[in-house]
Amino acid sequence: MKLNDSPHKRLNILTNEWVLVSPHRNKRPWQGKQEDSVVEQRKNYDEQCYLCPGNTRNGGEQNEEYTSTFVFNNDFAALLPTTADQTRYEEGLLLAEAETGECRVICFSPDHSLTMAEMSVPALEEVVATWKAQFEELAEKPSVNNVQIFENKGAIMGCSNPHPHGQIWAQNSIPLEIQKRTETQQTYFQKHGRSLLSQYLKQEISENKRIVTKNDHFVALVPFWAVWPYEIMIIPLRHFSSIAEMDQSEQQSFAMILKEVTVRYDNLFQTSFPYSAGMQQRPTDGEKYEGWHFHYSFYPPLLRSATVKKFMVGYEMFANPQRDITAETAVETLASLPTQHYKLTQ
Amino acid sequence: MKLNDSPHKRLNILTNEWVLVSPHRNKRPWQGKQEDSVVEQRKNYDEQCYLCPGNTRNGGEQNEEYTSTFVFNNDFAALLPTTADQTRYEEGLLLAEAETGECRVICFSPDHSLTMAEMSVPALEEVVATWKAQFEELAEKPSVNNVQIFENKGAIMGCSNPHPHGQIWAQNSIPLEIQKRTETQQTYFQKHGRSLLSQYLKQEISENKRIVTKNDHFVALVPFWAVWPYEIMIIPLRHFSSIAEMDQSEQQSFAMILKEVTVRYDNLFQTSFPYSAGMQQRPTDGEKYEGWHFHYSFYPPLLRSATVKKFMVGYEMFANPQRDITAETAVETLASLPTQHYKLTQ
Ligand SMILES: O=P(O)(O)O[C@H]1O[C@H](CO)[C@@H](O)[C@H](O)[C@H]1O
Ligand SMILES: O=P(O)(O)O[C@H]1O[C@H](CO)[C@@H](O)[C@H](O)[C@H]1O
Numbered sequence: 090m091k092l093n094d095s096p097h098k099r100l101n102i103l104t105n106e107w108v109l110v111s112p113h114r115n116k117r118p119w120q121g122k123q124e125d126s127v128v129e130q131r132k133n134y135d136e137q138c139y140l141c142p143g144n145t146r147n148g149g150e151q152n153e154e155y156t157s158t159f160v161f162n163n164d165f166a167a168l169l170p171t172t173a174d175q176t177r178y179e180e181g182l183l184l185a186e187a188e189t190g191e192c193r194v195i196c197f198s199p200d201h202s203l204t205m206a207e208m209s210v211p212a213l214e215e216v217v218a219t220w221k222a223q224f225e226e227l228a229e230k231p232s233v234n235n236v237q238i239f240e241n242k243g244a245i246m247g248c249s250n251p252h253p254h255g256q257i258w259a260q261n262s263i264p265l266e267i268q269k270r271t272e273t274q275q276t277y278f279q280k281h282g283r284s285l286l287s288q289y290l291k292q293e294i295s296e297n298k299r300i301v302t303k304n305d306h307f308v309a310l311v312p313f314w315a316v317w318p319y320e321i322m323i324i325p326l327r328h329f330s331s332i333a334e335m336d337q338s339e340q341q342s343f344a345m346i347l348k349e350v351t352v353r354y355d356n357l358f359q360t361s362f363p364y365s366a367g368m369q370q371r372p373t374d375g376e377k378y379e380g381w382h383f384h385y386s387f388y389p390p391l392l393r394s395a396t397v398k399k400f401m402v403g404y405e406m407f408a409n410p411q412r413d414i415t416a417e418t419a420v421e422t423l424a425s426l427p428t429q430h431y432k433l434t435q
Numbered sequence: 436m437k438l439n440d441s442p443h444k445r446l447n448i449l450t451n452e453w454v455l456v457s458p459h460r461n462k463r464p465w466q467g468k469q470e471d472s473v474v475e476q477r478k479n480y481d482e483q484c485y486l487c488p489g490n491t492r493n494g495g496e497q498n499e500e501y502t503s504t505f506v507f508n509n510d511f512a513a514l515l516p517t518t519a520d521q522t523r524y525e526e527g528l529l530l531a532e533a534e535t536g537e538c539r540v541i542c543f544s545p546d547h548s549l550t551m552a553e554m555s556v557p558a559l560e561e562v563v564a565t566w567k568a569q570f571e572e573l574a575e576k577p578s579v580n581n582v583q584i585f586e587n588k589g590a591i592m593g594c595s596n597p598h599p600h601g602q603i604w605a606q607n608s609i610p611l612e613i614q615k616r617t618e619t620q621q622t623y624f625q626k627h628g629r630s631l632l633s634q635y636l637k638q639e640i641s642e643n644k645r646i647v648t649k650n651d652h653f654v655a656l657v658p659f660w661a662v663w664p665y666e667i668m669i670i671p672l673r674h675f676s677s678i679a680e681m682d683q684s685e686q687q688s689f690a691m692i693l694k695e696v697t698v699r700y701d702n703l704f705q706t707s708f709p710y711s712a713g714m715q716q717r718p719t720d721g722e723k724y725e726g727w728h729f730h731y732s733f734y735p736p737l738l739r740s741a742t743v744k745k746f747m748v749g750y751e752m753f754a755n756p757q758r759d760i761t762a763e764t765a766v767e768t769l770a771s772l773p774t775q776h777y778k779l780t781q
Contacts, residue, residue, distance in 0.1 A: 090533060095518035098608060100530040106611055109513070109534060117511030118493050121595030147464050165463030167455070167750075167757060172441035181638045182631075183659050184446040187436060188455060239749035247746025249467030256749065262444060264754035265452055285528075292527045313529050367753030388752055400593025403585035403602065404513075406734055407713030408610035411513060 093415050101314035102285060104269040108316050109411040112418070119397050124245050126360055126395040131202040131251060140252035142199045152196075157212070158219040159196040166192035168260050170232075189232055190260030195219055197253040204242065204253055204361055206351035206430055213344035216255075220368070221332045221340070227259040228333065228373035235263045235372045238332075243363025245390060245398065255366075263372045270369060271378065278380030284328045286382035299416055301423045302349055306342035309350050311420040316410045318392045318399050319357065319419050321350055323385040330381035331370040347385075349428055354389065356426045364389035439761050447660035448631060450615040454662050455757040458764070465743050470591050472706055472741040477548040477597060486598035488545045498542075503558070504565040505542040512538035514606050516578075535578055536606030541565055543599040550588065550599055550707055552697035552776055559690035562601075566714070567678045567686070573605040574679065574719035581609045581718045584678075589709025591736060591744065601712075609718045616715060617724065624726030630674045632728035645762055647769045648695055652688035655696050657766040662756045664738045664745050665703065665765050667696055669731040676727035677716040693731075699772045700735065710735035 090097065098107040139146045142154045148164030168190030178185035197216050198208055205213065220238055227236045240255035241248040263271070277285035293299055293310055301309045301321055312322045323346055325339060335343065354362035366387045371378035390398040392413065405411050427434070436443065444453040485492040488500045494510030514536030524531035543562050544554055551559065566584055573582045586601035587594040609617070623631035639645055639656055647655045647667055658668045669692055671685060681689065700708035712733045717724035738745040738759065751757055773780070 090522045090524040090531060092524060092531060096514050096534045096536075097518070097524070097531050098534050102528055102530075107608070109608075109610075110531075111513035113515075114511060114513050119595060121593060122590035165460060167457035167460050167759070168442050169459075172443070176436045178436040178438060178443070180642075182448055182635050183638070184448075185436060185438060185443050185456075185659075188442045188444050190442075235754070237750055237754040239753050241746070241749040244468035247467060247748040249465065258750050258754065262453070262455075262755075264455075265756070266752075266754055289528050292529070296526075313531075365749040365752050367749060369753065386753070400587070402593040403587040403711040403713060404583055404604050406612075406711050407585055407715065407732070408581070408583040408604065408612055409608075410611070413513070 093417060099314045103273050105273055108314050109409050110415055111411065111413055112415050114413040123396040124398055133200050133202050135201045138201055138250060138252050140196050140250055140254055141201050155199055157215045160193055160219065160223060163192035163194050168192050168258060188260060188262055190258060193257045195255050195257065197255065201252050205347055206355045210344050210348055213347055214341055217340045217344050221335060223257055224332050232261055233259045234261055234374035235267055237264065238368040240366045246363045246365050267372060271372065274380035274382060284380055284382040286324055286384065287328045290324055299420045301420055304342050304346055306339045307346045309346055311416040313416055315416045316412055317388045317390065318412065318414055319389050319423060321387045325383055328382050330378050331383060332368065352428055352430045353423055353426045356431045358391060358395040359431050360395035362389060439763060445660045449619050451619055454660050455755050456761055457757065457759055458761045460759040469742040470744055479546050479548050481547045484547055484596060484598050486542050486596055486600055487547050501545055503561045506539055506565065506569060509538035509540050514538050514604060534606060534608055536604060539603045541601050541603065543601065547598050551693055552701045556690050556694055559693055560687055563686045563690050567681060569603055570678050578607055579605045580607055580720035581613055583610065584714040586712045592709045592711050613718060620726035620728065630726055630728040632670055632730065633674050636670055645766045647766055650688050650692055652685045653692045655692055657762040659762055661762045662758055663734045663736065664758065664760055665735050665769060667733045671729055674728050676724050677729060678714065695774055698774055698776045699769055702772045702777045704737060704741040705777050706741035708735060
C-alpha cells in the first residue's frame with residue numbers, strides 16, 4: 090500500500106485507536122473561516138498583563154518581581170484541593186465522584202514579548218527545571234495521582250494571554266488519555282521487556298522517514314498516527330517514565346529540541362505558531378510504571394497557512410479522528426525548514 | 436454529593452469515559468479570543484454559492500434546480516469508493532489499512548438564507564425523509580458498514596458555506612465513537628433485555644431534572660455526562676436502532692423537536708447558534724444490533740455569549756474532557772427559553 094496516495098486508516102499504538110487519513114483532500118478550495126494572523130509587536134513589559142512581574146492579578150494577588158520562571162496557583166482553577174463533600178453520587182444509571190486537585194500557572198519568562206521559539210536555550214532550561222521541580226513536588230502529595238503539564242499557545246488555542254506561560258493540573262484521578270497510554274505501554278513492556286516507544290524509536294530511526302530532527306538525547310518526529318496536520322512528538326532516546334528522571338544533560342538537550350521545534354513551527358507559515366503542547370508521563374499514584382516512556386507532544390491546528398486551520402468537527406466528533414495530509418508529507422515540509430527564527434533573518 | 440457545587444467527574448454510560456466538571460469555573464473573567472458575531476442578512480439566492488440551485492460547483496458540475504432537499508457527492512471527498520490497492524501496510528510496529536467509502540452533501544433547502552431554526556416543520560420533515568432514504572440506500576451497499584450523518588453549522592465549526600446543508604460519510608470501517616457506543620449498548624442489552632437508553636430515558640423522565648423539552652415520540656435533554664456547554668441529545672421514546680425504522684409519525688415528531696431545539700439555541704445568545712450535530716445509530720455491516728438505541732446529538736461550542744466559546748485544548752486534549760458548567764445549570768437556561776425564534780419577535 091502506498092501511504093501517500095489513497096484514503097486509509099492508521100493505528101495509534103499508544104491509544105489503540107485508528108485515525109482516518111485522506112492524503113488527497115488538502116487540495117480542496119477553502120471558502121470557510123479565516124483566522125486572524127496577528128503580527129503584533131509586543132512590549133517586554135505590559136502593565137495590563139496579569140502575568141507580568143509585579144502586576145496585580147484578577148484575584149487581587151500581586152506577582153513577584155520574578156526574573157526567570159514564576160509559578161502560582163491559578164486564580165480560577167478548574168480543580169480545588171478539597172471538596173465540600175467526598176461522597177459519591179449514584180442514582181440508578183448515573184454515577185459521579187468528587188474530584189480534587191490543583192491548577193498552577195507557570196510563567197516561562199518575565200519578558201512579555203517572547204515565546205519559546207524566541208527564548209534562549211538557557212532560559213528554556215530554566216523552564217524544564219521548573220517543570221521538573223513542580224512535577225516532583227506535586228507527585229509527592231498523596232492525594233495527587235496524576236500531574237498534567239501543558240501549554241496552550243495562541244488565541245485560537247484558547248490561550249487568553251500572550252505572555253509566555255503554561256499550566257499544570259494535578260489531580261486525584263488518572264485522566265482518560267493517560268489511562269489509554271498506560272495500558273498499551275504496560276502491556277507491551279510485560280510482553281517484550283522493553284518500552285514500546287524504545288522499539289518505535291528504533292524503527293523510526295532506521296526507516297528515517299518521519300524524523301524532523303534529533304540531538305544527543307531526543308528525537309522529534311511526526312508520529313505515523315499523527316492526527317493534527319503538523320503534529321510533532323519529542324521522545325527521549327533513553328527510556329524513563331517521567332521528567333523527574335531527566336538528568337542534567339538530558340534537560341539541556343530537551344531545552345534545545347524544544348527551541349528547535351518551536352522555531353521550525355514559526356518558520357512554517359512565518360507566524361507565531363499556535364498549538365497545545367503536553368507532557369505525557371506516568372501517573373503519580375505510587376504504582377510502578379515500567380512501560381511508561383516519557384514524551385512531549387505538540388498538537389497544532391494550522392493546516393494550510395497562518396489563517397486556515399484544520400477543524401475537528403462533525404465527522405471527527407461523532408465518528409473518528411481524520412486528517413487531510415499524511416505524516417510523511419508533513420515531515421518533508423517540517424524537516425526542510427530553517428532552524429533560525431524567520432524574524433532574525435528579515 | 437451536591438452536583439452544582441464542587442469539582443467532580445461524571446461517567447458517560449455510552450462510552451464508559453469520565454468527564455471532569457468544574458461548576459464554579461464559568462465565573463472567571465475572559466480576556467481571550469472573541470469570536471465574530473455575524474448578524475448577516477443573507478439573500479434567498481446567492482449567485483456565488485456553490486450550493487444554491489442551478490449554480491456550478493467547484494468541481495465543475497451544475498446543481499439541479501432543486502426545490503426541496505438536494506444530495507450530491509462531495510467534490511472533495513475524504514473517502515473514495517475504491518482505492519488504488521487494497522493491501523494492508525504492516526511494517527514492524529506500524530499498521531495501516533486501506534479505507535473506502537463515499538462522502539455526500541445534503542442541501543436542506545434551496546433557500547440560501549435559512550437554517551434549521553428558521554425552516555418550517557414540513558421542510559424539516561423533508562430533510563428527515565432524505566436522511567432516511569440516504570441511510571437506507573447506503574446501508575444496502577455491501578462495502579458500507581457505517582453511515583455517519585452530520586451537520587457542521589457556523590464558521591467556527593468549520594462550515595465553509597452558510598447555505599443550510601449537512602453531510603454523510605459512509606465507509607467500510609466502523610468508526611471509534613460508534614464502536615464505543617456499540618459495546619456499552621450491546622452489553623447492557625444482553626444483561627437486561629432492554630436498551631440502555633430506554634432505561635436512561637425512564638430515569639430522566641422520572642427525575643425531571645435535565646429535560647429541555649419533549650413531544651409525542653422524542654425527548655430532548657442535556658445528558659448527565661454532557662461535555663459541550665449546551666450539549667443536547669434527542670432520544671426517541673421507542674427503542675429502535677436506526678433512522679430506517681422511524682415511522683411516519685415519528686419522523687414528524689423528530690422534525691418538530693429539531694425545530695424546537697435549534698430555535699431555543701438561536702434564542703440562547705440571540706445569534707445563529709453554531710454547532711456540530713450528529714446522528715448516532717447502529718453500524719450497517721449486517722450484524723444484529725439489538726441494544727443500539729438511535730439518538731441525535733448537538734455539540735455546540737458557545738459557553739457564555741455569542742462571542743465566547745469553550746476551548747477544548749491542552750488539558751482536554753492531553754488528559755480528559757472537562758466542562759465549566761453543570762448539565763443541570765445548562766438545562767435550566769435552555770428550558771426557560773422561548774420557543775418562538777427571536778427574529779420573529781423583534
Ligand atoms: O467537508 P467540509 O465541510 O469541507 O469540512 C468540514 O467538515 C469535515 C467533517 O467534519 C472536517 O473534516 C473538516 O475539517 C471541516 O472543515
Ligand atoms: O486556564 P485557561 O487558560 O483560562 O483556559 C484554557 O485552558 C484550559 C485547559 O486546557 C481549558 O479548559 C479552557 O477552555 C481554555 O480556555
